[in-house]
Structure formats: structure tokens, C-alpha cells
Amino acid sequence: MQIIVQKYGGSSIAEPELIKNIARRVVETKQKGNRVVVVVSAMGDTTDELLKMAHQITASPCDRELDMLLSTGEQISIALLVMAINNLGCSAVSLTGSQAGIVTDDVHSKARIMKIDPDRVNQELEQDKVIVVAGYQGITEKGDIATLGRGGSDTTAVALAASLKANICEIYTDVDGVYTADPRIIPQAFKHNFISYDEMLELASLGALVLQPRAVEFAKNYAVPLLIRSSFNDCAGTLVGEVATVENCRPVSGVTHDLNVAKIGIFDVPDCPGIAKDIFQCLADEQINVDMIIQGWVRDDRNDIVFTVTRADLETALPVVEKIVREIGASGFVYNDRVAKVSIVGAGMITNSGVAADMFKALAEEGINIEMISTSEVKVSCVIDEGQAIKAVQALHAEFFE
Amino acid sequence: MQIIVQKYGGSSIAEPELIKNIARRVVETKQKGNRVVVVVSAMGDTTDELLKMAHQITASPCDRELDMLLSTGEQISIALLVMAINNLGCSAVSLTGSQAGIVTDDVHSKARIMKIDPDRVNQELEQDKVIVVAGYQGITEKGDIATLGRGGSDTTAVALAASLKANICEIYTDVDGVYTADPRIIPQAFKHNFISYDEMLELASLGALVLQPRAVEFAKNYAVPLLIRSSFNDCAGTLVGEVATVENCRPVSGVTHDLNVAKIGIFDVPDCPGIAKDIFQCLADEQINVDMIIQGWVRDDRNDIVFTVTRADLETALPVVEKIVREIGASGFVYNDRVAKVSIVGAGMITNSGVAADMFKALAEEGINIEMISTSEVKVSCVIDEGQAIKAVQALHAEFFE
Numbered sequence: 001m002q003i004i005v006q007k008y009g010g011s012s013i014a015e016p017e018l019i020k021n022i023a024r025r026v027v028e029t030k031q032k033g034n035r036v037v038v039v040v041s042a043m044g045d046t047t048d049e050l051l052k053m054a055h056q057i058t059a060s061p062c063d064r065e066l067d068m069l070l071s072t073g074e075q076i077s078i079a080l081l082v083m084a085i086n087n088l089g090c091s092a093v094s095l096t097g098s099q100a101g102i103v104t105d106d107v108h109s110k111a112r113i114m115k116i117d118p119d120r121v122n123q124e125l126e127q128d129k130v131i132v133v134a135g136y137q138g139i140t141e142k143g144d145i146a147t148l149g150r151g152g153s154d155t156t157a158v159a160l161a162a163s164l165k166a167n168i169c170e171i172y173t174d175v176d177g178v179y180t181a182d183p184r185i186i187p188q189a190f191k192h193n194f195i196s197y198d199e200m201l202e203l204a205s206l207g208a209l210v211l212q213p214r215a216v217e218f219a220k221n222y223a224v225p226l227l228i229r230s231s232f233n234d235c236a237g238t239l240v241g242e243v244a245t246v247e248n249c250r251p252v253s254g255v256t257h258d259l260n261v262a263k264i265g266i267f268d269v270p271d272c273p274g275i276a277k278d279i280f281q282c283l284a285d286e287q288i289n290v291d292m293i294i295q296g297w298v299r300d301d302r303n304d305i306v307f308t309v310t311r312a313d314l315e316t317a318l319p320v321v322e323k324i325v326r327e328i329g330a331s332g333f334v335y336n337d338r339v340a341k342v343s344i345v346g347a348g349m350i351t352n353s354g355v356a357a358d359m360f361k362a363l364a365e366e367g368i369n370i371e372m373i374s375t376s377e378v379k380v381s382c383v384i385d386e387g388q389a390i391k392a393v394q395a396l397h398a399e400f401f402e
Numbered sequence: 403m404q405i406i407v408q409k410y411g412g413s414s415i416a417e418p419e420l421i422k423n424i425a426r427r428v429v430e431t432k433q434k435g436n437r438v439v440v441v442v443s444a445m446g447d448t449t450d451e452l453l454k455m456a457h458q459i460t461a462s463p464c465d466r467e468l469d470m471l472l473s474t475g476e477q478i479s480i481a482l483l484v485m486a487i488n489n490l491g492c493s494a495v496s497l498t499g500s501q502a503g504i505v506t507d508d509v510h511s512k513a514r515i516m517k518i519d520p521d522r523v524n525q526e527l528e529q530d531k532v533i534v535v536a537g538y539q540g541i542t543e544k545g546d547i548a549t550l551g552r553g554g555s556d557t558t559a560v561a562l563a564a565s566l567k568a569n570i571c572e573i574y575t576d577v578d579g580v581y582t583a584d585p586r587i588i589p590q591a592f593k594h595n596f597i598s599y600d601e602m603l604e605l606a607s608l609g610a611l612v613l614q615p616r617a618v619e620f621a622k623n624y625a626v627p628l629l630i631r632s633s634f635n636d637c638a639g640t641l642v643g644e645v646a647t648v649e650n651c652r653p654v655s656g657v658t659h660d661l662n663v664a665k666i667g668i669f670d671v672p673d674c675p676g677i678a679k680d681i682f683q684c685l686a687d688e689q690i691n692v693d694m695i696i697q698g699w700v701r702d703d704r705n706d707i708v709f710t711v712t713r714a715d716l717e718t719a720l721p722v723v724e725k726i727v728r729e730i731g732a733s734g735f736v737y738n739d740r741v742a743k744v745s746i747v748g749a750g751m752i753t754n755s756g757v758a759a760d761m762f763k764a765l766a767e768e769g770i771n772i773e774m775i776s777t778s779e780v781k782v783s784c785v786i787d788e789g790q791a792i793k794a795v796q797a798l799h800a801e802f803f804e
Binding site: 016019020050053054056057058061062064065066068069071072075076078079080082083084086087093094096098099120143144145 | 455
């Protein structure tokens with residue numbers, strides 16, 4: 001008997017009719033003889049409405065209480081979905097993150113899953129029930145509710161799939177699968193039938209908002225096959241798995257852009273061992289995720305360090321940077337929150353020289369200035385002015401796919 | 403250091419401004435040097451809205467899932483109230499029923515508290531925090547969320563007060579205290595400064611919607627002093643405690659009415675041992691609370707049994723009664739859901755003869771026909787036509803208080 005984990009996002013369950021639609025999909029999967037575990041997010045804009053309530057009370061609610069508040073959104077979803085499944089004559093039970101045995105660390109609002117104790121889930125599966133688990137949440141060792149941060153429901157689904165040794169983890173969303181670029185911007189973009197974890201990881205990190213990067217990483221580490229599909233139609237979707245080199249005839253699998261980027265530059269950083277650690281440890285201590293980091297050529301025992309953070313983290317980052325600049329004796333810092341990141345991603349890139357050069361050429365031909373460059377084995381990213389982001393994606397898609 | 407438990411009902415926290423108002427009361431109590439544990443209900447009509455969502459999915463949601471759904475209402479309240487308390491510079495922490503160690507039986511939607519494990523609450527109190535606990539909910543031995551039924555937040559507050567050996571349990575509501583009758587109907591009604599548990603128990607059971615009867619019973623059994631006050635003003639309220647006979651100069655302390663009554667009559671019940679048990683066990687098995695029970699004089703080895711239930715339970719009760727009638731060989735049954743119950747309550751009644759006769763006389767003078775009578779040590783109740791309920795309360799208040 002196959003075990004299938006299905007995850008449905010907020011737009012897939014925004015209204016009672018959509019919940020009934022999902023219930024039908026779930027029951028069909030069950031009736032084909034599978035064991036089914038479903039993970040759901042909060043309905044539509046429930047999370048935003050709860051946040052609004054919090055901000056009517058205070059401008060700076062504490063993270064533990066925000067988690068207590070926001071976790072109710074998924075709890076409402078699981079109860080309603082089980083009612084809809086029961087209504088179709090199928091036995092089902094809802095479980096909160098805590099009840100599903102999802103244990104996290106205690107970094108409220110950005111918690112990470114430490115372990116999953118699947119006893120209760122297995123017990124209910126043994127009784128032939130469909131299990132509906134609240135995504136995005138878990139319980140700390142102390143017994144407090146912690147959320148995994150936005151998009152955390154993907155991680156819940158993949159972690160449960162890994163823990164239950166599920167045959168597949170299906171991620172239902174409002175798009176048909178993973179495209180070569182955002183089809184709302186690039187009409188010529190086409191859908192992949194298969195991509196590798198590494199490519200998906202880069203695509204997910206880089207603004208293709210289909211799937212949470214942490215979820216992909218988890219899936220890769222535990223070799224959980226992912227299927228990304230739409231909950232609104234029966235398109236085949238995109239399968240994400242281990243790289244199959246023969247399939248990679250194209251060096252590039254996607255072009256992405258991300259407007260949620262701000263860059264910070266620190267000038268005249270003394271060139272001595274441990275200085276980078278000092279800077280980025282301070283930022284990590286404040287739970288600020290740093291993305292790209294560029295360090296220039298050392299001149300006169302000093303150099304400049306430039307890095308990017310999300311725009312949401314910028315406000316928290318600036319006072320930290322100010323303090324660092326004082327402490328390490330740098331000459332000053334600047335920031336710019338009107339930049340964007342465009343990237344090309346592809347597992348085939350590593351064996352194809354000249355891909356990066358083709359990218360820079362395509363951007364140059366459109367008169368787009370590159371402010372930062374960062375590369376990995378499967379991607380090349382450039383920070384540019386945010387006003388040129390769309391034009392850049394169009395040029396890059398034309399260069400590599402048309 | 404005194405321990406004070408405060409309970410705030412739904413109307414006291416219906417809006418952000420009201421939540422801030424409660425936070426001020428809580429912080430004032432804390433600043434007077436007390437340890438404070440707060441129990442809250444769901445905001446305003448949140449519970450009704452959640453029920454509406456459930457009924458958009460299915461006409462008959464299962465109780466376990468309803469509990470999962472409805473318990474989110476209180477969880478939202480506790481998070482928001484803690485944010486408001488924190489905002490006033492006071493340290494506080496929210497706890498769900500489960501986190502507060504409230505263990506219930508597994509009768510979903512009508513669960514009873516089995517025990518309270520106050521470890522976490524005590525631990526947080528030791529750290530000088532205000533504790534805000536979700537009312538109305540607990541956790542079963544199996545780990546499922548169960549609700550205590552409507553008004554269960556009162557029970558949560560009293561049970562916590564008993565378990566923490568609190569000095570007082572303050573019940574904040576939208577009325578100033580316990581009156582001799584509903585002041586909206588009887589302008590001459592006046593407020594009691596003190597009444598006994600037994601009187602409050604009868605008053606609470608009989609439709610004076612100030613306090614949940616189970617909560618009063620709990621308070622009596624564990625000798626928890628209750629103070630019933632308004633959250634909208636600083637009136638002294640009504641203290642509920644052990645009877646102090648000297649204070650009871652009046653035989654009657656209140657007149658109540660209850661429109662949520664339906665009566666059912668079973669005709670020609672065979673007169674043999676165990677037959678009443680058969681009837682009422684079947685009803686109890688369906689979680690139907692039977693209130694008054696009247697059995698007439700046995701004639702020809704048969705008699706009629708008449709009893710009352712709430713109107714909400716009538717629909718569930720009728721098929722049970724139909725089955726019973728068949729099984730025991732009664733001749734048939736009738737019901738009437740257009741009746742009301744009016745009662746007089748008073749701990750002094752037991753030492754004052756003639757009180758019941760005064761009640762019947764007052765009703766007779768208004769031409770009100772009495773359909774059923776039931777008495778206890780501290781009350782006399784009459785079932786009458788619902789159209790005459792208000793007139794009956796006015797006549798009884800005039801008879802005993804004016």
C-alpha cells in the first residue's frame with residue numbers, strides 16, 4: 001500500500017466550495033487504495049487578518065504570542081477539511097502540529113523542525129483513516145506552539161513524507177508546475193515535466209514562489225520525490241527528484257527574478273582573519289538571512305563587503321550593521337532597497353562553459369547594468385536596478401529558451 | 403501574596419479596545435502585588451462565526467472536529483490579550499487548555515474536567531508572569547482537544563482557582579452582579595451583595611445567565627469564593643460563598659425565568675421497578691440533560707411520566723422517546739416546546755413555610771395556569787405557557803420583593 005502525502009496551500013482552500021473540492025481529491029486518492037496524509041495551510045488571507053488583529057493591539061507583538069495566534073489559522077483549516085472528507089463518507093481525523101508529533105526548536109516565527117514523532121499519525125493510519133495535519137506549526141520541547149515561518153506548510157509536508165517513508169509528496173498550488181520563467185511575465189515560458197532537487201532549490205530560493213526552499217532541501221536530503229501540481233485542474237505537474245543527466249540537454253532550466261532584495265555595503269573593512277565571521281555572526285544572531293556576499297580585492301589592507309538581505313529584514317539589519325561598523329573600525333556603510341535579483345538556474349550549467357558569459361551579454365545588449373554577481377554550481381545571479389527586472393527576465397528567457 | 407483568578411466573557415473582549423481595557427484591569431490587579439491568572443472566552447461572536455463555517459461544509463459536523471475548530475476562538479483571545487498586557491510593560495504568557503494542564507474526559511463538545519496538572523502554570527507564576535489561559539477547553543488523555551460546552555470558561559476559571567488554591571475567582575461579565583430578577587424585565591430588581599453557592603446554583607441553572615451552573619457546583623465543592631462583577635464599570639459586584647444564615651432575612655433571593663424549555667409526556671407507563679431507569683438512562687446515553695421529572699399517581703398499574711429538556715435537545719430526544727415508548731409498552735407520547743419555567747430561589751426557603759403557597763397564589767391572581775411543579779430545598783419551579791412568562795416574573799417579584 002502506497003503512502004501519499006498531499007499539501008494544499010492557502011489559495012486552494014480559501015472558501016468552503018474549494019475545501020469540498022479538495023476533499024473530493026483526497027477521497028479519490030484514498031479510494032485508489034492509498035494511505036493518505038494531507039497537510040493544509042490557513043484559508044486564503046486568514047493569516048493576514050490575524051496579523052491585522054495583532055497590530056490593532058500593539059505595534060510589536062512578541063513572536064511567541066504571534067505563533068499562538070497565527071497557528072489557529074491552520075487549525076481551522078484542518079477541522080473544516082476533515083468535516084468535508086467525513087461528509088463524503090470517508091473516515092478522517094485532524095491533527096495539530098503538536099498532535100502530529102512535529103517537534104521544533106524554540107525560535108518562534110522561524111522555527112525549524114527538530115524531529116517528528118509519528119506514533120499518533122501511524123496509529124490513525126493503521127485505523128485506515130485519512131490524516132489531516134496543520135501545516136506551518138509544531139511544538140517546542142517546552143510545550144509551546146511555534147510556527148515555521150511563511151510557507152512552512154511545504155516543510156511540514158516534506159518532513160512528514162520523509163518520516164513516514166511516503167512514496168510521494170504532492171504539493172498542490174495554484175500553478176500547473178515549474179516553468180522556465182514566470183508565465184505571467186513571459187508568455188513563451190514552458191513547463192518542466194521533471195527537474196532536479198538542486199535546480200528546484202535554486203528556483204525556489206530565487207523567487208519562483210512555487211515551493212519553500214527549506215522544503216526542497218529536506219526533500220533532497222531524505223530523497224522524497226515531490227510532485228508540484230495545480231489543485232484547480234488535472235495537469236500532470238512537475239516531478240522533482242534526483243538529477244538524471246541524460247535528460248539535461250539544456251544547460252539552463254529556468255530564469256527567475258526576486259524583488260524582495262536589499263543590498264548593504266560596508267566600506268573599508270580591515271583585512272584581518274575573523275572579520276567576516278564577526279559581521280555575519282552578528283546578523284545571524286538576529287535571525288537575519290544573508291543571501292549574496294561579495295568581497296572585493298584587498299587594497300591598503302582594507303576592502304569593501306557587500307551583501308543582500310530581504311527587504312523585510314533590512315530594518316532589523318541596519319542598526320546591527322551600524323554597530324558592526326563602529327566595532328570593526330570600517331569607514332561607513334550604505335544600503336539600497338530598490339534592487340532586484342535575476343538568475344539563471346540549471347543543473348547542466350556545470351558541464352557547459354560560457355553560460356554565464358551568455359547571460360552577461362544578454363543583459364548588456366538591453367543596457368542593463370550589473371551591480372553584483374554571484375555564482376554556484378547550478379545558478380548565476382545578478383543584482384540589478386529593480387526597474388529593469390522584467391526586461392532582464394525577458395531578455396534572458398529569449399537568450400536561453402527561444 | 404494573593405492568587406487571583408479573573409475570567410472575562412466574550413462580550414468583555416469583543417473588540418481590540420475592550421481587550422486593551424481588560425489588559426489595564428489585569429495589570430492593575432498585578433501591580434497591587436497579586437499573582438494573577440486570567441481565563442478568557444472567544445471574542446464576541448467568534449464561536450458563532452466558526453459554527454457557521456462548519457455548517458457551510460456539512461450539516462452534521464462531528465463533535466471531535468467541532469472542538470478542534472471552536473477551540474481556536476479562545477486561542478485567538480489569549481494571544482491578543484497577552485500582547486495587550488505586554489504592551490503595558492507587564493510580563494505575561496498565554497496557555498491553551500492543554501498547556502495549562504486541563505485534562506478532560508472524551509465527551510467532545512460537553513467534556514468534563516477530570517484533573518488539572520498545574521505544573522506549567524505554577525512555573526510561569528514563579529517567574530512573576532501574568533498567566534492567560536484559554537477557557538472552555540482541555541485535552542483528553544488521548545491528546546485530543548475537547549471543549550466543555552457553552553459557558554465552559556466559567557468552569558475553567560473556577561477549576562483553575564481550586565487547583566491553585568486561589569484567594570478569589572472573579573467572574574467579569576456584562577452585568578453588575580446577581581439581581582433579584584432580570585433588571586431588563588423588572589426595573590425594581592435590586593442587586594445582592596452576597597448570596598450562597600446553593601442559591602447561585604439554582605439561579606444559574608434557572609436562566610439567570612450570569613454564571614455556568616457547573617462552575618458554581620465546582621466552586622461550592624472546593625470552597626472557591628466567587629465575585630461576579632462587570633468589566634465595564636467598578637461596581638462592587640456580588641460575592642458568592644458559603645451560606646451565612648444571619649444574612650438571610652428574606653426567604654426568597656431571586657425570581658428567574660427560562661424560555662429554553664420543552665416538555666415531553668409519556669402516557670401509561672407500566673408501573674414496574676427499573677422503568678424510570680430505562681427511560682432516563684437512554685436519554686443520558688445521548689447526552690440529553692433532563693431537568694424536571696414528574697411522575698403521577700399510579701392507577702391500574704400504569705402512570706404518566708412528564709419531563710423537561712432544553713429546546714436544543716428536543717430534536718435528539720424525540721426519536722429516543724419514540725423507541726422507549728415502543729420498548730416499554732407505553733401508550734404514546736406528546737411534547738410541547740412553547741413552555742417556560744419560572745422559579746423562586748432562596749436559601750431561607752427551607753425555614754420559611756408557606757413560600758410555595760405564596761408563589762402559587764401570585765400566579766393564580768394573574769390567571770396563569772401551572773402545568774408542572776418541582777421543588778428543592780432552595781427553589782420552587784413552575785412550568786407555564788411561554789406567553790405568560792414575563793407577566794409571571796413581574797407578579798412573583800412584586801409578591802416577594804416589593
